[in-house]
Amino acid sequence: xxxPVVFDPTGFAxxxxxxxxxxxxxxxxxxxxxxxxxxxxxxxxxxxxxxxxQYFPGLRSYYQGLTVHGVAQALILTFAFSNGFLPMVTxxxxxxxxxxPLLHATFWAMAVGCGLAGYALMTNQASVLYTSYSPLQAxxxxxxxxxxxxxxxxxxxxxMFLTLRAWRREHPxxxxxxxxxxxxxxxxxxxxxxxxxxxxFLGFLLPWSIGWxxxxxxxxxxxxxxxxGHAIVYAWLLPAYVSWYALIPKQVGGKIISDRLTRAVxxxxxxxxxxxxxxxxxADPGIAERYKAFQAVLxxxxxxxxxxxxxxxxxxxxxxxxxxxxxGLLGWIRKLPWGDPSVVAQLLAxxxxxxxxxxxxxxxxxxxxxVVHNTAWMPGHFHMTxxxxxxxxxxxxxxxxxxxxxxxxxxxxxxxxxxxxxxxxGLMIFARGLISGGLQGMPRRTFxxxxxxxxxxxxxxxxxxxxxxxxxxxxxxxxxxxxxMTRLVGKRDGAPKDIPVSETLTPPSPSxxxxxxxxxxxxxxMAIVLILLAYGPFFLTxxxxxxxxxxxxx
Amino acid sequence: MRVHVYEKAFxxxxxxxxxxxxGVLSYTSLAMGIHLPxxxxxxxxxxxxxxxxxxxxxxxxxxxNTYEAVVLASAWQFVPSELRVPRGATVTFVATSxxxxxxxxxxxxxxxxxxxxxxxxxxxxxxxxxxxxxIVCHEYCGAGHHIMSGKVIVE
Numbered sequence: 202x203x204x205p206v207v208f209d210p211t212g213f214a215x216x217x218x219x220x221x222x223x224x225x226x227x228x229x230x231x232x233x234x235x236x237x238x239x240x241x242x243x244x245x246x247x248x249x250x251x252x253x254x255q256y257f258p259g260l261r262s263y264y265q266g267l268t269v270h271g272v273a274q275a276l277i278l279t280f281a282f283s284n285g286f287l288p289m290v291t292x293x294x295x296x297x298x299x300x301x302p303l304l305h306a307t308f309w310a311m312a313v314g315c316g317l318a319g320y321a322l323m324t325n326q327a328s329v330l331y332t333s334y335s336p337l338q339a340x341x342x343x344x345x346x347x348x349x350x351x352x353x354x355x356x357x358x359x360x361m362f363l364t365l366r367a368w369r370r371e372h373p374x375x376x377x378x379x380x381x382x383x384x385x386x387x388x389x390x391x392x393x394x395x396x397x398x399x400x401x402f403l404g405f406l407l408p409w410s411i412g413w414x415x416x417x418x419x420x421x422x423x424x425x426x427x428x429x430g431h432a433i434v435y436a437w438l439l440p441a442y443v444s445w446y447a448l449i450p451k452q453v454g455g456k457i458i459s460d461r462l463t464r465a466v467x468x469x470x471x472x473x474x475x476x477x478x479x480x481x482x483x484a485d486p487g488i489a490e491r492y493k494a495f496q497a498v499l500x501x502x503x504x505x506x507x508x509x510x511x512x513x514x515x516x517x518x519x520x521x522x523x524x525x526x527x528x529g530l531l532g533w534i535r536k537l538p539w540g541d542p543s544v545v546a547q548l549l550a551x552x553x554x555x556x557x558x559x560x561x562x563x564x565x566x567x568x569x570x571x572v573v574h575n576t577a578w579m580p581g582h583f584h585m586t587x588x589x590x591x592x593x594x595x596x597x598x599x600x601x602x603x604x605x606x607x608x609x610x611x612x613x614x615x616x617x618x619x620x621x622x623x624x625x626x627g628l629m630i631f632a633r634g635l636i637s638g639g640l641q642g643m644p645r646r647t648f649x650x651x652x653x654x655x656x657x658x659x660x661x662x663x664x665x666x667x668x669x670x671x672x673x674x675x676x677x678x679x680x681x682x683x684x685x686m687t688r689l690v691g692k693r694d695g696a697p698k699d700i701p702v703s704e705t706l707t708p709p710s711p712s713x714x715x716x717x718x719x720x721x722x723x724x725x726x727m728a729i730v731l732i733l734l735a736y737g738p739f740f741l742t743x744x745x746x747x748x749x750x751x752x753x754x755x
Numbered sequence: 756m757r758v759h760v761y762e763k764a765f766x767x768x769x770x771x772x773x774x775x776x777x778g779v780l781s782y783t784s785l786a787m788g789i790h791l792p793x794x795x796x797x798x799x800x801x802x803x804x805x806x807x808x809x810x811x812x813x814x815x816x817x818x819x820n821t822y823e824a825v826v827l828a829s830a831w832q833f834v835p836s837e838l839r840v841p842r843g844a845t846v847t848f849v850a851t852s853x854x855x856x857x858x859x860x861x862x863x864x865x866x867x868x869x870x871x872x873x874x875x876x877x878x879x880x881x882x883x884x885x886x887x888x889x890i891v892c893h894e895y896c897g898a899g900h901h902i903m904s905g906k907v908i909v910e
Binding site for chain 1 (some may be wrong): 761762765767769770773776777780784787788789790791792793795797800801830835852854855856857860862863865866867868869870871873874875876877881889891892893894895896897898900901902904
């Protein structure tokens with residue numbers, strides 16, 4: 202029997218109220234981005250020995266600003282964006298609207314969560330950094346607010362699952378359209394991963410901050426945090442991968458090279474993202490070395506789908522470049538649409554992510570991690586992953602999605618092209634500074650401008666960090682300007698009418714083994730089995746040690 | 756199709772590289788004896804100061820060329836803040852925190868561990884060259900985090 206395979210709902214348009222709700226998700230993301238960037242400059246300059254905090258009248262300490270930076274960029278920006286972007290592309294791929302009440306509930310859970318956490322942050326009652334390590338204790342509104350942010354992501358995934366279920370009823374035996382499949386799998390992975398942080402916040406930190414639970418176990422809390430904490434970086438990254446795999450090929454005139462490989466890559470991320478958290482705790486006491494070693498191997502495993510991604514995405518870019526007249530071994534690169542701001546931002550995201558991937562592999566390298574753990578190397582690394590691959594992809598998507606959602610043409614597209622370049626050049630200088638400083642022992646998360654100690658080579662490292670960070674800030678300010686002007690004065694004609702959904706070179710087959718990739722429930726169960734193998738022995742043998750009351754040392 | 760040949764080659768090389776890296780890491784761990792901290796016991800941070808070995812922080816000799824360095828961390832200092840060991844000494848650091856998380860990094864070495872209230876951290880390292888190393892607290896521990904440091908002097 203041959204089931205229909207490709208389902209292309211051409212002509213699908215969102216109802217106006219859903220379009221508005223998706224717009225508001227983007228507004229939260231961009232406001233969070235702005236809140237985070239402001240203090241990013243103060244941090245970069247602090248590494249260069251320059252203290253500009255006195256010009257931030259609302260802030261009481263460096264670490265208050267650092268907490269805002271981490272929470273706004275890593276938790277709010279990323280998830281507010283995903284809450285809009287993933288359901289949006291799912292609906293487009295399935296050709297049916299989302300569930301409106303759930304869409305509104307997602308927005309309000311996120312908004313109220315931001316309000317609660319924002320109150321605690323602004324009043325200096327939550328300067329615990331975004332990792333929220335106990336026994337530093339924050340005001341209860343901080344924990345409740347962030348728990349609501351997590352709840353909003355669950356509501357967004359429920360919305361996608363409901364839309365998929367309704368679609369499946371109408372299309373029995375049909376393969377799930379690729380774009381919907383990878384968007385749904387991205388959040389399915391996160392739903393599973395977020396269990397750790399949900400138990401941590403609702404089971405321990407919230408009752409502890411209210412006074413119902415007198416003491417907590419700081420190591421156990423770290424284990425719960427990092428259960429979520431490594432997978433969270435994939436929850437940030439996978440929406441960017443969704444764009445690179447399924448939208449960018451269309452934007453450059455190419456095609457997705459393999460339906461099967463793309464689905465397999467996302468299944469591997471679902472399976473391997475979570476049972477790897479111990480590699481953030483190589484330096485921790487109280488966790489047996491063999492548990493760390495097992496998760497080190499799985500961490501190397503999760504590098505594999507990224508290698509596959511590098512191949513697939515490059516190949517679809519090459520198809521695009523050649524279709525546009527590029528010839529020779531590398532001539533197709535020059536023919537890519539380097540004048541399209543959305544494409545340029547994401548090409549630069551991919552390039553910087555190569556360096557982010559390499560440094561990440563070094564972090565995961567068991568014994569070698571001891572050289573770089575908790576040094577300035579780490580922010581050097583993750584600004585080349587979440588601070589570029591993810592951020593620049595969000596920026597790139599915004600360059601078509603904001604015009605698409607608002608019906609207004611992008612303002613000053615040439616400036617938008619320059620914006621990504623400026624940010625990337627700044628990032629490279631900034632990361633070079635932090636990476637070298639870290640190798641010379643410079644600590645991360647430290648107010649270097651007022652530190653009572655210094656080390657060899659920190660001067661140059663800090664100066665580069667400060668210079669690069671200032672250029673990055675200039676690039677980001679341009680982005681905000683472009684977004685605001687697009688909304689205010691963007692022309693009402695010429696905005697994209699549709700989401701750029703790519704065709705596939707080798708379409709999905711209706712039968713055979715790769716049809717099994719569509720059994721999302723089965724793969725979720727497999728992921729749970731791997732998690733039990735990787736974390737089970739620790740949880741079963743660990744002796745809970747509730748010894749720490751709360752400290753407010755900020 | 757040609758694409759599939761390249762794809763297979765790319766994935767095989769990538770996969771093989773990962774296996775080689777894991778092999779090298781296993782070698783550093785199993786053959787060179789570079790270890791990560793593991794289980795070294797639990798402790799009540801409130802009374803850690805009066806429990807051995809933390810009731811007597813400092814360096815003491817435990818064998819011909821082996822030493823134990825007992826360190827207590829609290830906001831925002833290490834006790835003792837200066838550790839003196841002879842050149843060539845194999846030093847086992849035994850440390851914990853009495854309040855919040857702290858970091859313990861001896862700059863220029865691979866001594867780089869977390870100090871977590873309730874847990875004892877233990878790590879062994881041999882100082883082969885004479886010189887002075889900065890000890891940095893590299894985990895955020897509150898408003899005075901950036902003033903928390905110490906020294907290892909290898910004589």
